[in-house]
Amino acid sequence: MSTTLKTDVKQTGFVDFLPLEGTDYVELYVGNAKQAAHYYMSAFGFQALAYAGPETGMKDKASYAIRQHKLTLVLTTPIRPGNPIADHIYKHGDGVKALSLRVNDAASAWKETTKRGAKSYMEPLALKDEDGELVMSGIEVYGETVHLFIERKNYRGAFMPGYRPWSNPHFQPTSTGLLYVDHCVGNVGWNQMDPWVKFYEEVMGFKNILTFDDEDISTEYSALMSKVMSSGNGFVKFPINEPAEGKKKSQVEEYLEFYNGEGVQHVAMATDNIVKTVRELMSRGVEFLKVPTAYYDDLLDRVGHIDEDLEPLKELGILVDRDNEGYLLQLFSKPVEDRPTLFFEIIQRKGAKSFGKGNFKALFEAIEREQEARGNL
Numbered sequence: 001m002s003t004t005l006k007t008d009v010k011q012t013g014f015v016d017f018l019p020l021e022g023t024d025y026v027e028l029y030v031g032n033a034k035q036a037a038h039y040y041m042s043a044f045g046f047q048a049l050a051y052a053g054p055e056t057g058m059k060d061k062a063s064y065a066i067r068q069h070k071l072t073l074v075l076t077t078p079i080r081p082g083n084p085i086a087d088h089i090y091k092h093g094d095g096v097k098a099l100s101l102r103v104n105d106a107a108s109a110w111k112e113t114t115k116r117g118a119k120s121y122m123e124p125l126a127l128k129d130e131d132g133e134l135v136m137s138g139i140e141v142y143g144e145t146v147h148l149f150i151e152r153k154n155y156r157g158a159f160m161p162g163y164r165p166w167s168n169p170h171f172q173p174t175s176t177g178l179l180y181v182d183h184c185v186g187n188v189g190w191n192q193m194d195p196w197v198k199f200y201e202e203v204m205g206f207k208n209i210l211t212f213d214d215e216d217i218s219t220e221y222s223a224l225m226s227k228v229m230s231s232g233n234g235f236v237k238f239p240i241n242e243p244a245e246g247k248k249k250s251q252v253e254e255y256l257e258f259y260n261g262e263g264v265q266h267v268a269m270a271t272d273n274i275v276k277t278v279r280e281l282m283s284r285g286v287e288f289l290k291v292p293t294a295y296y297d298d299l300l301d302r303v304g305h306i307d308e309d310l311e312p313l314k315e316l317g318i319l320v321d322r323d324n325e326g327y328l329l330q331l332f333s334k335p336v337e338d339r340p341t342l343f344f345e346i347i348q349r350k351g352a353k354s355f356g357k358g359n360f361k362a363l364f365e366a367i368e369r370e371q372e373a374r375g376n377l
């Protein structure tokens with residue numbers, strides 16, 4: 001048994017120097033933000049929220065903010081060559097640039113993390129418009145990924161200064177029931193997991209709450225290792241993966257090759273009715289990884305009683321896993337761009353606080369079949 005569940009060690013007088021209120025938004029740099037926004041709206045059920053571009057004074061880029069319940073995505077594209085956004089897309093393809101975190105004090109978040117060794121991405125900056133003031137700052141993390149700290153307690157507007165409200169009365173997709181970001185996973189290079197674990201511990205005050213080694217996460221062909229980092233209050237969770245030696249190329253290596261470096265592998269979005277949500281997503285064209293139907297033959301022996309009927313889970317390919325505190329249901333999309341890089345997870349937690357370890361093997365065999373089809377195994 002190689003998984004270790006670490007107990008929460010709280011020292012007397014412990015002060016969380018980086019209290020995080022949750023994920024504020026996830027920003028993707030994409031080749032065509034107008035069309036990407038349309039895809040996430042039509043396929044995932046996001047609604048139009050705000051727009052920034054040349055019309056609002058942004059000369060070199062256009063950004064579309066879309067929202068579903070507490071989930072906000074920003075799709076940003078360069079409208080000229082020769083700038084960091086264009087270079088990012090040339091190198092990585094479409095991908096996550098910023099995992100933005102809500103804080104009460106963006107200046108303090110920047111000061112506390114940079115003094116502990118974080119590289120500054122953006123010094124605290126106060127943005128103002130008629131709806132008030134929003135303060136943001138940022139630090140660099142793995143690859144070219146950044147964390148932005150967003151302080152919006154004195155801001156009443158829909159999104160942020162620089163944006164104007166955006167909606168299309170003729171196109172208002174209904175929600176698919178996605179609620180909030182559950183966790184965001186980063187893929188890092190060989191032997192880079194522990195340095196990044198140390199970074200999240202020392203620079204951001206996170207704790208390592210779960211560890212999976214290559215015995216937990218391996219198939220006949222490939223392996224990876226993962227450590228789950230959680231913010232002090234548990235509102236933000238960042239699992240970090242690195243490849244491990246196997247007979248063939250691991251999925252993390254395939255990601256690193258095609259993303260051309262480290263970056264965000266998947267964003268997990270929570271729902272409180274996974275059957276309904278996945279049915280909606282599939283009917284709107286979202287493609288998911290499929291495990292063999294044999295997965296369901298002994299499912300209830302493995303996980304015990306669950307509230308859901310087995311048939312719809314089997315029909316849709318939804319996976320189930322149990323830990324000491326309850327169970328969870330989850331499903332993983334195929335990559336959402338042509339490079340085999342970023343994908344999404346849909347997750348419904350019924351007490352479980354873990355990440356579906358019992359599904360890793362079945363799931364990775366499904367991923368390997370896809371890798372094989374791409375000629376990358």
Ligand code: FE2
Pocket residue numbers: 183185266268345355
């Ligand atoms: Fe996940």
